[in-house]
Amino acid sequence: MIKNKYGPPVEGEDFFGRERETEYAWQRLLDGNNVMFPAPRRVGKSSFAKKLLAVAKKEGWDTLEINLEKVHTEEAFLELFLEKLKGMSWWERAKEKASNLLDEVKSLKPKFKYEGVEVELEWQQNRADIYKAISDLLDHDKPTLIFFDELTVLLNSIVTTNSRKNEAENFLHWLRGIRQTSGTKIRWIFCSSIGISNFTFSHQITDAINDVPEYKLLAFDPDTSLRLIKALEESTSIELTDEIRQAMLDKIGYLLPFFIQILFERINSSIKVEQAKVDENLVANAYQDLLDDAHLNTWIERLQKQYGDKIDDAFALLRHVCQEKKGTKRDNLLNLMQKRHDADKAEQHLSALLHMLRNDGYLIEEGGLHFFRSPLIRDFWYKRHVL
Template sequence: MYNKSVVILANQVGPPVRGVQCFGRDQFIDLVWEKLSLGHVLLTAPRRFGKTSIMYKLVDEPRWEYQALIADLEYLREPADLITLFTELLMRNPVTSRCLKGVSFLSGRLWSRFRESVEEVELHKLRFKLRDELRPHWRESGDELFDRLAGCGHTIVFLLDEFPMMIDGMTRRDGGVEDARAVLRWLRAVRQRPECQNIRFLIGGSVGIGAILRKLGEVSSINDFESLKLEPFSRPTALRFLAGLAEGQQTDLSLACQRKMLDLVGLPIPYFLQVLFSEVRKVHLQAGTAITTRLIERVYHERLLGVECKTYFDHYYGRIRDYYARDLERAIKRMLREVAVMTEVSREAFYQIYRKEAGASATAEQFNDVAAELENDFYVRPSTDGKHYTFACKILRDWWLRYYGMEYGD
């Protein structure tokens, strides 16, 4: 039966959500706008926490007539790609496009084609053409863009998703390390220009940016950003979220069943709750059985932690291989296996595992950096006194034990 006190939610597992579907984040969005009114924001959270949905909420419901422009930077691999993207974003916004008319690197014909093109194939060709033209003088062209924006009479907010992956991707190309450093330094110079005080940047990503910047020696390049961390739901919010999913799918889900789901998942992360709800509902519909706490427990162990749902979690294991050197990869996998098996590991034991796997040259400072990255990327969390580590989330620990509890990262 329809309950007017419950928000009706679609169970969209995976893709970003918009509108009322971006549930339970109103206070956080208020905080983001408050910080953007004052400066630049670094939005941190692991993958599937809802960062992109937050960004879309800022675009869909802008405040104070700010012009919010969103872009995914994951596949950009050189500085000219970034300037091309900035140009396209500005050209396709009716307010900012007027500021770009007459820029030296954008002919009248190209300017018109960018504004009028709706076919993705045509846009792809335009991007390639502009990028090739910008490549020899991307800094100068970028400076010209922001010169125009400085006098446009509006506050422009660039919402740049997967910024760390862009920087990391640049470093993996031949000559890309210097490109990455150049982009970081140029963006900082833009932000520091007195005439660009109407420009705001919000950057976010599912990969921790700290390790990437330390490797480049560029930690100071983003020290003018204020960090905001997107946390899991509170338990009351998570219960309302599950009630909304049940209402939206016309599914009977008792309060006892909702609580059971929260107990199984651990920290109430929306994505994991959606996956569990989806799997429970599939069994409910296919078998024609009522949803009970016993059914939820069985689905959790047999399906959610089973092979058919393994792809929902593989990122957490695979990214260690993708973003850490081989010696660090072995050390981190061994550390995580140990904390999964033992439930809780002392900081000293964590350090000794790291030293054994990373080699005799491993230092306490390097360990501190690795431990901080594992915290930022939502693998582990320290105890309140900082002397022990546990897995950050029960469901992730259960999954790790299921698939990697017997190996040491080989």
């Protein structure tokens, strides 16, 4: 039975729905494709990728998973990747070579701390060999599913490391080389909540990843959302009404399972702890409480982390858009940017930012108007940045 567990990716019985998506994506992998999930924050990418890993494992595949969000350098990546190879069915055969490589990579790390030019040089000379040796280790005959989460985060940190500008490109080409090994049975899943295509385009390296088709994972549909609410009711032994369930969906608008879970939990605790009645006020009150919920802070924090010097402009735009429920015209946003920049720069900043904010799931555009994709995030933004 599903538990109302949220925050980290869900697995096993806590993974709900997505039956059709799973079947489709698994078939794509079986057909020999790799896949990129470029979806906004909290849609459920990591959980979905883990679900596919579970399917692969059940079918006897080797699986390997790395969250690149916590890996800031290539050396750290290589070390982790080699460590993870210990889980492969063919590890015993490769053990000796792999251990030597691991030692070599590990010996680089402490040296890097001194940031010496010589170490950079040593690395530059060895890196191609090390990468090549690692790709030679892999067993291309063993069906294997490898999942790299938050690929763009690592690419960004490689790019921002001094004198390593080309290495994001090299890194992507290395991965591409592995993917293109003839007859390989290794399949890849990449997730990226910040637009990978924004990144590769702005660094002119789209070629390095254009063999990986994108699959846009969407929010839940209303039917699945209702099923999720009912499953949560069952597991927490509360009973809501059809009207309340529908009111939950109406309030949330953008039906991420995550939003459903946090709203449900507010309702659950107000019934169980505050002994609220199951009536029409229940949803409205729970929704108001949610606007102060720390879980939504991620929408602020991730912008702060990832928008670099565009952050103030991004905040200015969102602050404006959150005040207009009926949507904002582009011209109004352009005016706003013109107050902050020269005319030609204003246009450039606005297009770039609207593109990023749409890709990252903050805004949508419909009929020439820009809106928050989620009314919940819009109201949260208003409360935090306007009131």
